[in-house]
Amino acid sequence: MRVSVDPDRCVSAGQCVMLAPDVFDQDEDGIVTLLQEEPPAELHAVVRQTASLCPVRLIQITE
Amino acid sequence: MTQDNLATELPNFPMTRTCPFSPPEQYAKLRESEPLSQAVLKVTGKPAWLVTTHEHVKTVLGDSRVSSNLKLPGYPHQFHIPEEMLREVRLMLLSMDPPEHTAQRRYLIPEFTARRMRALRPRIQEIVDARIDAMLAAGGPVDLVSALSLAVPSLVICELLGVPYEDHPQFEEWSALMMNHDISPEEYGAAVVGLDMYLDKLITAKETEPGDDLISRFIEKNREEPIADHTDIVTMARLMLVGGHETTANMISLGVLGLLEHPEQLDAIKADPDLLPGAVEELLRFFSISDSGTARVALADIEIDGTVIKAGEGILPLNNSANHDESVFPDADTLDIRREEARSHLAFGYGIHQCIGQNLARIELEIVYGTLFRRIPGLKLAVPMSELKFKDEALVYGVHELPVTW
Numbered sequence A: 001m002r003v004s005v006d007p008d009r010c011v012s013a014g015q016c017v018m019l020a021p022d023v024f025d026q027d028e029d030g031i032v033t034l035l036q037e038e039p040p041a042e043l044h045a046v047v048r049q050t051a052s053l054c055p056v057r058l059i060q061i062t063e
Numbered sequence B: 001m002t003q004d005n006l007a008t009e010l011p012n013f014p015m016t017r018t019c020p021f022s023p024p025e026q027y028a029k030l031r032e033s034e035p036l037s038q039a040v041l042k043v044t045g046k047p048a049w050l051v052t053t054h055e056h057v058k059t060v061l062g063d064s065r066v067s068s069n070l071k072l073p074g075y076p077h078q079f080h081i082p083e084e085m086l087r088e089v090r091l092m093l094l095s096m097d098p099p100e101h102t103a104q105r106r107y108l109i110p111e112f113t114a115r116r117m118r119a120l121r122p123r124i125q126e127i128v129d130a131r132i133d134a135m136l137a138a139g140g141p142v143d144l145v146s147a148l149s150l151a152v153p154s155l156v157i158c159e160l161l162g163v164p165y166e167d168h169p170q171f172e173e174w175s176a177l178m179m180n181h182d183i184s185p186e187e188y189g190a191a192v193v194g195l196d197m198y199l200d201k202l203i204t205a206k207e208t209e210p211g212d213d214l215i216s217r218f219i220e221k222n223r224e225e226p227i228a229d230h231t232d233i234v235t236m237a238r239l240m241l242v243g244g245h246e247t248t249a250n251m252i253s254l255g256v257l258g259l260l261e262h263p264e265q266l267d268a269i270k271a272d273p274d275l276l277p278g279a280v281e282e283l284l285r286f287f288s289i290s291d292s293g294t295a296r297v298a299l300a301d302i303e304i305d306g307t308v309i310k311a312g313e314g315i316l317p318l319n320n321s322a323n324h325d326e327s328v329f330p331d332a333d334t335l336d337i338r339r340e341e342a343r344s345h346l347a348f349g350y351g352i353h354q355c356i357g358q359n360l361a362r363i364e365l366e367i368v369y370g371t372l373f374r375r376i377p378g379l380k381l382a383v384p385m386s387e388l389k390f391k392d393e394a395l396v397y398g399v400h401e402l403p404v405t406w
């Protein structure tokens, strides 16, 4: 799984960081940053869920 | 359809709950038969679109062709705002569109990052413990709404904003009035003006003598790169203050009540506090206390599944309905704190306006539910459930008083 984000559109709801803190973080300005582009298999389910919860759908996953 | 026969042909909105724990019954029928339908707003007599399925609510709130601007003619107002006030009123974050919305939100979001929210935990825990100490010292029965539900979020948001908590009886009253469907335009106007005058003084003081708080930091950033004038800052502070306590307060009371009425699930939480975060999401979904924060108006003709919402028409995406959509939440009217898909709820809205304080709310709820039932395991209602009065008339659902004892 590869994850990518489009920080320009982030509205900083922080759903991603609360749910998958090993994969997503927020910078000082509250904008999403990616900690791992290729998260390990045990995180795939939660990353998928996170992508569907992001209110502006900016988390892209390719499998 | 002409304006004249609208009222007889279309249902009224808001629709009231028949069971305090379930959404209005009509929602389920609408999701089945007419997921995009029209209704007449009780307050203005004007029509608006109701959006009732989970998928459609997400679609509408994610669409950049809808506006939150409450000054636009077709905007579906749900309470009386005096005409001249509407003309002069400043838009607050909630009612702004990009690019103004983006700019103001950018100034505020660093205050609400997940990390910052987590850092607040110990302080929130202290506040909750102190309130529960006071409850235990007073002895039951107590009204949980005033003893805990309102006090906790109010104290937290005051600290965050740098608003003196001593003044809380006054601004809690203004805030409750602003959330009420039923008040007259004059009463609504007076509450807004009262709160604005109070905040105006406070902000003027912070402009010369900043503190270590959100409002002072906003003023500071705005000085470097101005996006707002003094009045805009007052409006921003009003939104934060009102938004920060009324909603969470209602969720605290309703969540406690929901758990008391589902003792098997409450016991499970007492035995395993790891269930708490999931329980918070499920309670947010189950009660979906505000259907009104997501009102929009179409900026262009928008076609959704064959139905066309025309430019200028008002839209109400009902998150309470979306959150009880059986296609996403099987057996949706049942409270199930172990529900896996609970997090997909739209109780905080969706899209660019999704609640900026959602993670603060989550942490407050988790700490309150966890601490209350740990420290007072024998907590129970002091009156029969049938005697409780629910806020059917309010923009944010809740219970007026929640007498409890132990």
Ligand code: SF4
Pocket: A005, A009, A010, A011, A012, A013, A014, A015, A016, A017, A031, A032, A053, A054, A055, A056, A057, A058, A059
């Ligand atoms: S959930 Fe989406 S919008 Fe919110 S912080 Fe994460 S990436 Fe940004």
